[in-house]
Amino acid sequence: MKKIVVLGLGKVGRLAAELLHSSGFEVTGIDVAARSDLPFPVKTLELGHSAGVEAMFRRQDAVLSCLPFHLNIPLAEAAHGAGIAYFDLTEDVPTTHRILELSASSKGLMAPQCGLAPGFIGIVGASLIAQFEDCRSCKMRVGALPQHPTGLMGYSFNWSPEGVVNEYLNDCEVIEDGARKMISPMEWIEDIYIDGMKLEAFTTSGGLGTMCDTYHGKVGNIDYKTMRYPGHAKLMNFFFHELLMRERRAEAGAILVNAKPPVDDDVVYVHASAEGVQDGALRRREFVRGYRPIEIMGERRTAISWTTAGSVVAIIEMVRDGLLPASGFLKQEDIDLDAFLATPTGGLYAA
Structure with a gap:
């Protein structure tokens, strides 16, 4: 897992993308407006155009959604269709239930709830x-x-x-x-x-x-x-x-x-x-x-930015390094705390 697209570059999404880039990932950012002040390319994408979203995802190994919870189900479905790993920060229970359904036939890992709480x-x-x-x-x-x-x-x-x-x-x-x-x-x-x-x-x-x-x-x-x-x-x-x-x-x-x-x-x-x-x-x-x-x-x-972004980035690092499964559904409770804290980003929580 090398190429990852990060959707939404607010405080949390931008930091997550920067941490992933620093950790060696090839990051592409997606935001409401293209920008050139970050160390990775940032593009715009019409999220309501499902065919275009899935085509873009097929050029990636993984997607991280840092968007509001109500947008995540179609994005998870597009990631499922593209056969890539999916990560998000959602606390929304119906969204997680749908992603759990998708994981039964997914080629890539389906990992919602990777933020602070849940996460x-x-x-x-x-x-x-x-x-x-x-x-x-x-x-x-x-x-x-x-x-x-x-x-x-x-x-x-x-x-x-x-x-x-x-x-x-x-x-x-x-x-x-x-x-x-x-x-x-x-x-x-x-x-x-x-x-x-x-x-x-x-x-x-x-x-x-x-x-x-x-x-x-x-x-x-x-x-x-x-x-x-x-x-x-x-x-x-x-x-x-x-x-x-x-x-x-x-x-x-x-x-x-x-x-x-x-x-x-x-x-x-x-x-x-x-x-x-x-x-x-x-x-x-x-x-x-x-x-x-x-x-x-x-x-x-801010504390809320780095504790949320750091959690999902540490998990993505663990998947890349073979410490977590590459397919199926990831439960947060299946992640070993010591291994999490030993990642480059997870170490922020041990300081």
């Missing part, structure tokens, strides 16, 4: 579960937050507003007392502390990826929650449900971004914990990190 958090969670002879619970939490919040909401939209609205409103799958269940988002609110700082965590959709499929009957309790500063969930429930903005998703995203635009000083908190029997005794294991902006290739990158 890196699933790799971490699986590494904790694997430490126990009998794991009774695994709880995974991720929060992408401004370092210096203002206002009651305590938030800035450094991530796609479409993706945030999607995960705040779609139902969430969990395993509770051995049973797979669908529960409402922005529920099961709990307090959580990282380095003595109080946060709140609540259910959101998609963060578990395929973990409920993998661990049903093996782990009694698994759930994923988003972390925010205290009071956020109450305000968002008011916004979406009492003001009925859940019925106007696109408008809701625009309102929220206008009110809380992106910031440069952000932080990504990762908090995963598991409990179970290890060496005959009940134990608890944790993985807790706070990731902040860092300089990559001479440019300061």
Whole structure:
């Protein structure tokens, strides 16, 4: 796997493309406008023209979509038709189900959910579960937050507003007392502390990826929650449900971004914990990190940008190097954490 096309050159897509280029891939970027300021060619492509998309894909070995989730199904189908590997960052459950169907007959690897959550958090969670002879619970939490919040909401939209609205409103799958269940988002609110700082965590959709499929009957309790500063969930429930903005998703995203635009000083908190029997005794294991902006290739990158882009690039490096399958469907929980951290890009998470 040498040639890869990256679709969407926003903050995450551009960084992913630059990291792939630095790692030795022949990168072609696709964006709304051609540009000449990057160390690889950038072209425009009419994504609604399926024949043209598939023809372009046939000249590649792999495609990485960094586009909004609603565009990914036809792109995955085009990659399937072209017989190449497909990667994306989606948290959207129906999109993943369709890609899973495609993987049954794909020539190339089908690997959605390769970002932060789902993505890196699933790799971490699986590494904790694997430490126990009998794991009774695994709880995974991720929060992408401004370092210096203002206002009651305590938030800035450094991530796609479409993706945030999607995960705040779609139902969430969990395993509770051995049973797979669908529960409402922005529920099961709990307090959580990282380095003595109080946060709140609540259910959101998609963060578990395929973990409920993998661990049903093996782990009694698994759930994923988003972390925010205290009071956020109450305000968002008011916004979406009492003001009925859940019925106007696109408008809701625009309102929220206008009110809380992106910031440069952000932080990504990762908090995963598991409990179970290890060496005959009940134990608890944790993985807790706070990731902040860092300089990559001479440019300061926000925490959400590099933790998301870095995850998918590390996975692509592992596929290229033969450490992961070259066909079928890739589950994040099948990726070894130590091998991930040993890749050129995965090493960013170990710093």
